């Protein structure tokens with residue numbers, strides 16, 4: 163691949179899996195009540211780095227923001243998908259287009275394009291010195307495969323603030339992300355807000371480490387009168403030089419459909 167041409171961004175989400183998929187929280191809002199632009203910029207930077215790391219098979223540093231356009235605001239409750247594609251590879255640099263879509267209004271879901279950006283990263287060795295990007299590897303990551311019948315609902319990269327004193331990712335972080343992940347399909351089925359009523363089972367099978375790309379796959383396994391039970395499986399992709407995927411957590415949670423007064427409501431009843 164040679165130098166990147168002018169950005170040409172899609173207006174609808176591509177069929178490929180997103181690099182990141184997140185649900186912003188109230189702490190991510192600005193004073194106007196929309197998601198803070200700095201949050202979007204930070205997530206675009208992380209999302210763009212992921213295919214760059216895979217292509218480089220090493221760590222990368224962000225060299226430049228070539229273009230960045232906020233097309234629509236993002237709101238709390240949106241499920242935000244960051245799609246990222248390598249568009250050019252130089253001697254040590256990798257240019258990535260990131261296009262961001264928000265799914266909103268669970269009662270009548272719509273997907274809107276919210277941001278598009280072009281970012282350039284430089285491959286670095288363990289000492290932080292730039293290195294030449296080698297030939298592309300076409301082999302997929304080794305290890306386990308996420309189940310085809312469970313939807314990828316969230317994909318997140320934990321940060322140093324999410325670590326416990328042992329240096330692994332804090333179990334509470336994983337539990338909160340599983341809770342959010344399970345709520346995504348539950349909200350779609352309920353077509354309203356939901357409240358978590360129970361964690362039916364939760365098993366930490368492997369630790370999650372800094373640098374892992376953590377994917378949350380979920381499937382609705384039961385719909386009752388007011389409740390929705392969801393299975394969530396969590397996989398971590400690690401070791402960018404020789405990527406491998408491991409299953410780290412599995413859980414079952416139950417949510418209850420609630421109205422605007424937080425009172426339970428019958429699913430499917432208006």
Ligand SMILES: CC(=O)SCCNC(=O)CCNC(=O)[C@H](O)C(C)(C)COP(=O)(O)OP(=O)(O)OC[C@H]1O[C@@H](n2cnc3c(N)ncnc32)[C@H](O)[C@@H]1OP(=O)(O)O
Pocket residue numbers: 356357358359360362385386387388389390416417418420424425426
């Ligand atoms: C998004 C968040 O808010 S997460 C924050 C943490 N969660 C909360 O704050 C929720 C606090 N809990 C509540 O507000 C209430 O318990 C509600 C609104 C969720 C439910 O109201 P309740 O009157 O307690 O509900 P009730 O006992 O009738 O159970 C409702 C449904 O949940 C199911 N349920 C209740 N307890 C459990 C349990 N331990 N395990 C599995 N399912 C359960 C019931 O079987 C019932 O399902 P169905 O209607 O499909 O047959």
